[in-house]
Amino acid sequence: MNPLLWMLLDLLLAAMLLGLGWAAVATRDLKRGLALFIAFGLLLALAWARLRAPDLALAEAAIGAGIAGALLLAALRSEPQDGQPAAAPSRVFLLTLNLFSVLLAVAIAWALLSALAMGDGVRLAQAVTEHLSQSGVSNPVTAVLLNFRAYDTLLELAVILSAVLGVLALGPARPGYRLPGPVLYGLIRWLVPLLIVTGGYLLWVGAHAPGGAFQAGATLAAAAVLLRLGGVDAAGLPAAVVSRWLLAAGLLAFLAVGLLVTAFGYGFVQYPPDLAAGLILVIESAATLSIAVALALAYIGGWPSRRAQSGSLHTHTTEGGTH
Amino acid sequence: MIDVVAVGLICIGIGFFAAGSIGLLRLPDLHSRLHALTKADNLGLGLVALGIALVTGSLVIALKLILIWLLVLAASAASANLIARHALDRREQP
Numbered sequence: 001m002n003p004l005l006w007m008l009l010d011l012l013l014a015a016m017l018l019g020l021g022w023a024a025v026a027t028r029d030l031k032r033g034l035a036l037f038i039a040f041g042l043l044l045a046l047a048w049a050r051l052r053a054p055d056l057a058l059a060e061a062a063i064g065a066g067i068a069g070a071l072l073l074a075a076l077r078s079e080p081q082d083g084q085p086a087a088a089p090s091r092v093f094l095l096t097l098n099l100f101s102v103l104l105a106v107a108i109a110w111a112l113l114s115a116l117a118m119g120d121g122v123r124l125a126q127a128v129t130e131h132l133s134q135s136g137v138s139n140p141v142t143a144v145l146l147n148f149r150a151y152d153t154l155l156e157l158a159v160i161l162s163a164v165l166g167v168l169a170l171g172p173a174r175p176g177y178r179l180p181g182p183v184l185y186g187l188i189r190w191l192v193p194l195l196i197v198t199g200g201y202l203l204w205v206g207a208h209a210p211g212g213a214f215q216a217g218a219t220l221a222a223a224a225v226l227l228r229l230g231g232v233d234a235a236g237l238p239a240a241v242v243s244r245w246l247l248a249a250g251l252l253a254f255l256a257v258g259l260l261v262t263a264f265g266y267g268f269v270q271y272p273p274d275l276a277a278g279l280i281l282v283i284e285s286a287a288t289l290s291i292a293v294a295l296a297l298a299y300i301g302g303w304p305s306r307r308a309q310s311g312s313l314h315t316h317t318t319e320g321g322t323h
Numbered sequence: 324m325i326d327v328v329a330v331g332l333i334c335i336g337i338g339f340f341a342a343g344s345i346g347l348l349r350l351p352d353l354h355s356r357l358h359a360l361t362k363a364d365n366l367g368l369g370l371v372a373l374g375i376a377l378v379t380g381s382l383v384i385a386l387k388l389i390l391i392w393l394l395v396l397a398a399s400a401a402s403a404n405l406i407a408r409h410a411l412d413r414r415e416q417p
Contacts, residue, residue, distance in 0.1 A: 181405075181408060184404070
């Protein structure tokens with residue numbers, strides 16, 4: 001396609017992003033702001049795709065727009081003054097917020113300018129491409145996340161775990177949802193298995209194409225959100241004992257592998273090249289389950305109550321007389 | 324020749340999208356707006372997907388596009404049903 005047309009498309013995308021971002025922040029109606037935020041996330045995913053960062057596009061669409069949107073909607077639902085506009089924030093708060101936003105914008109602009117001015121020196125991307133063959137995977141993003149910069153991902157998993165522990169400490173789960181009508185029931189019955197298969201695919205394909213633990217975990221969590229919306233209070237999570245282990249599995253597997261290789265003379269999370277592929281797959285599988293359980297628990301807002309063992313969508317709906 | 328057909332399909336699809344969006348903005352009440360949005364956009368997306376599938380000329384990509392279209396069909400039908408039912412419930416129990 002004509003480069004001028006592409007530029008027009010990009011400018012339109014950038015303008016829409018700015019407009020949506022502004023509208024989402026400017027509105028006093030929380031529900032409207034949230035809808036605009038979700039639309040903003042989806043457009044941001046498009047922008048990442050245009051920047052040829054499909055991994056980020058997937059993550060932004062699944063986590064930034066999808067799961068974060070669902071979390072915010074769930075939080076809005078438990079808000080006591082439903083339907084009322086948010087109270088006007090104080091002047092000092094607004095001023096501080098603006099100051100920080102301006103500082104952040106200046107910092108990002110400075111980073112962008114210095115990156116553009118750097119010229120054709122040695123870039124990190126080049127170093128990654130050179131060492132890709134030793135990483136055990138052929139997707140450079142996965143190589144960076146799970147091998148070259150494995151520390152970062154390890155700490156990210158720890159952050160997610162502690163965030164969910166905070167959510168769990170806040171008290172009991174939010175009340176569940178009522179039983180779905182036949183249409184939503186049918187949709188959930190079709191979508192949940194499809195989402196589970198897609199999650200497995202994203203996990204596997206992450207080794208050589210866009211995908212990976214975060215996208216796969218978010219996809220599985222989306223299935224849990226759907227189940228919860230369909231009146232399954234436990235959202236498909238296993239019993240609490242199993243869920244606790246799954247929640248920690250990602251971090252545990254990462255630490256175990258990282259420490260295990262030190263016994264053979266390698267550094268912490270420095271994998272031997274011939275074993276790297278298998279080790280990365282083990283870590284990513286555990287991380288996928290952990291992320292899925294963490295996001296699902298965050299959406300539920302605590303440990304789900306298991307009244308009358310309402311684990312199955314089917315018994316639930318036959319009770320409701322809709323099937 | 325295939326390109327011409329593809330561009331034609333995509334243009335017709337965009338036309339349906341435009342009609343659906345105009346309907347969403349202009350129609351008087353919620354149910355007719357839902358009707359315009361979900362029906363016109365579904366057909367529009369199908370035509371656009373078909374056009375893109377013809378341009379790429381790859382069977383795998385065509386199947387993926389059809390899968391995406393079917394998923395959007397199911398999701399938009401279900402969400403239209405949910406919104407319409409919610410609105411009806413509200414009207415009956417004020």
